[in-house]
Amino acid sequence: MKIGLVGYQGSGKSSLFHWLTGIEPDPAKAHEAQTAMAPIPEPRVAELCEIYSPKKITQAALEIVDTPGLDRSHEGSAARLAMIREASCLVVVVGAYDGTDAVADLTNFEDDLLIADLDIVAGRVTRLREQVKKPRPNRDELQKELAALEPLHEALEQGKPLRDLELTPEQLKATKSFQLFSEKPRLVILNISDDQDPASSIPAALAAANTVAVSVALQLELAGLDDAERTAFCEEMGVAVFDRDQLIRRIMEASKQMLFFTAGEKEVRTWLIPQGATAVDAAGSIHTDLAQGFIRAEVTQCADLVRLGSEREVKANNLLRQEHKDYVIQEGDILLIRHN
């Protein structure tokens, strides 16, 4: 699942990309989308490693995409919007380090996305209205699609993002191929200046939105220092390190994904799945064969295993559960898939 860093030009997307992934975007490719992985730190991996001493440790990672910024005058927007469409989750970066009115800037940006959505939905609704007037074999289906889209068309006209609505299965089906921006989950990052305090920098109007305030340039600089230099720098400048691991997990949650574990002497590993995924989905994310030959999942809670110290103790305490295909994966589950 692609996580798109999006926003207006110069808001700090490429700096954020560099900080999150450790990879500097190639300035020669600033007009293209650039991708890198950000490993998702999970402290429980170390606890599982103490139990298993595995030969190998593998951490799941987020796929982060740096996109070229939109121009406020909308020049060249079509191609840039097309790159943003590919992402399943948007991290909207608002440049608030130079005194820009963050609330107004975010509102403008989201309006730009909303208008692009409205164009698409309005176009489809107009075409469907024409089509259902004439008798044709698939008229019922077109009628259904129109009925699904009309309320969404209306919401967009009123400036309501679709993520705020509860979409029906028919509506989800009708919008799926459009990859509408306002339907995508999103997190807002206010890129504040070095001397602003992250704790008090989120305007009241954004408190309800999923918003994080951080000085990206400062944190990128701090990340490049060794421990001693960093401590000295922070003391001298009166600034603090922002927990990047926590931000990465926050982005994972915003993207409606979660981790599960597999653990043994060969490998301790975290895996990324959509929230609400089932045991057979999880099996499929490991290998398609595991989903096809799925018999059952043996599930342990990580906290139980860590507390008891061994699989044997977990079994002795009846804490190893046998779950079937439809079991919904829970936070902290360690899975062993039985298959043929």
Ligand SMILES: Nc1nc2c(ncn2[C@@H]2O[C@H](COP(=O)(O)OP(=O)(O)OP(=O)(O)O)[C@@H](O)[C@H]2O)c(=O)[nH]1
């Ligand atoms: N003072 C300050 N300047 C920043 C900060 N973040 C970004 N900038 C400035 O903004 C410029 C652009 O930052 P980038 O990270 O490249 O911004 P971008 O969003 O990738 O820009 P585009 O790719 O052109 O849309 C940098 O060269 C910095 O001068 C910040 O936190 N503080």
Ligand SMILES: [Mg+2]
């Ligand atoms: Mg950039």
